[in-house]
Amino acid sequence: KNEVEQSPQNLTAQEGEFITINCSYSVGISALHWLQQHPGGGIVSLFMLSSGKKKHGRLIATINIQEKHSSLHITASHPRDSAVYICAVSPSYGGATNKLIFGTGTLLAVQP
Amino acid sequence: DVKVTQSSRYLVKRTGEKVFLECVQDMDHENMFWYRQDPGLGLRLIYFSYDVKMKEKGDIPEGYSVSREKKERFSLILESASTNQTSMYLCASSLEYSPLHFGNGTRLTVT
Numbered sequence A: 001k002n003e004v005e006q007s008p009q010n011l012t013a014q015e016g017e018f019i020t021i022n023c024s025y026s027v028g029i030s031a032l033h034w035l036q037q038h039p040g041g042g043i044v045s046l047f048m049l050s051s052g053k054k055k056h057g058r059l060i061a062t063i064n065i066q067e068k069h070s071s072l073h074i075t076a077s078h079p080r081d082s083a084v085y086i087c088a089v090s091p092s093y094g095g096a097t098n099k100l101i102f103g104t105g106t107l108l109a110v111q112p
Numbered sequence B: 001d002v003k004v005t006q007s008s009r010y011l012v013k014r015t016g017e018k019v020f021l022e023c024v025q026d027m028d029h030e031n032m033f034w035y036r037q038d039p040g041l042g043l044r045l046i047y048f049s050y051d052v053k054m055k056e057k058g059d060i061p062e063g064y065s066v067s068r069e070k071k072e073r074f075s076l077i078l079e080s081a082s083t084n085q086t087s088m089y090l091c092a093s094s095l096e097y098s099p100l101h102f103g104n105g106t107r108l109t110v111t
Helices: A092-097
Strands: A004-007 A010-014 A019-025 A029-037 A043-049 A052-056 A059-064 A069-074 A083-091 A106-111 B004-006 B010-013 B019-025 B031-038 B042-051 B054-057 B064-070 B073-078 B087-094 B106-110
Touching (some): A004 A083, A019 A029, A019 A106, A029 A069, A029 A092, A069 A083, A083 A092, A083 B042, B019 B031, B019 B087, B019 B106, B031 B064, B031 B073, B042 B064, B054 B064, B073 B087
Parallel strands (some): A010 A106, B010 B106
Antiparallel strands (some): A004 A019, A019 A069, A029 A043, A029 A083, A052 A059, A059 A069, B019 B073, B031 B042, B031 B087, B042 B054
């Protein structure tokens, strides 16, 4: 079993819909990261969080440390949100080296 | 804004060739990483470095080596390229306990 599991693996939505991507992990962590990768593009860090909730524009990330679960929400989705969204964790045993454990990603397609 | 630059976007090499992938970051980050990304497998760590001349193996180091002679530059070396090393290679850098900054990737094809 992977240490970081994402669901769903693929998601198709209509423009304007509210989208949720889930991430569960099985190790102790110091932080959780949400990353975005557009087709053919590099990877961009969206959020790094260790508790509670963070918001940036239409994106919201939440984490429940006790349940070892995080969600990424996209409000009022738009075709430009189409990308792969990757969840990654900084395991507690990794210290300051920032060696992340990655999920396999969620491919999101938002149709106009 | 942090910039991580990978020297090539696309690269085609022949089996047995020695291949160098270069990565440069401009923000004085201690940590630098080389990943490969394959469909269905996600990102896998090849090597990382937490200081000049310091390196540690990641999850899949076989067939690769690295060099970090200067803080801003981290090179990945394929000693003798093989077809199973055809992949997308991504470099990243970070400070301690901070988000990673990725380069745009190098798509390597070994024929």
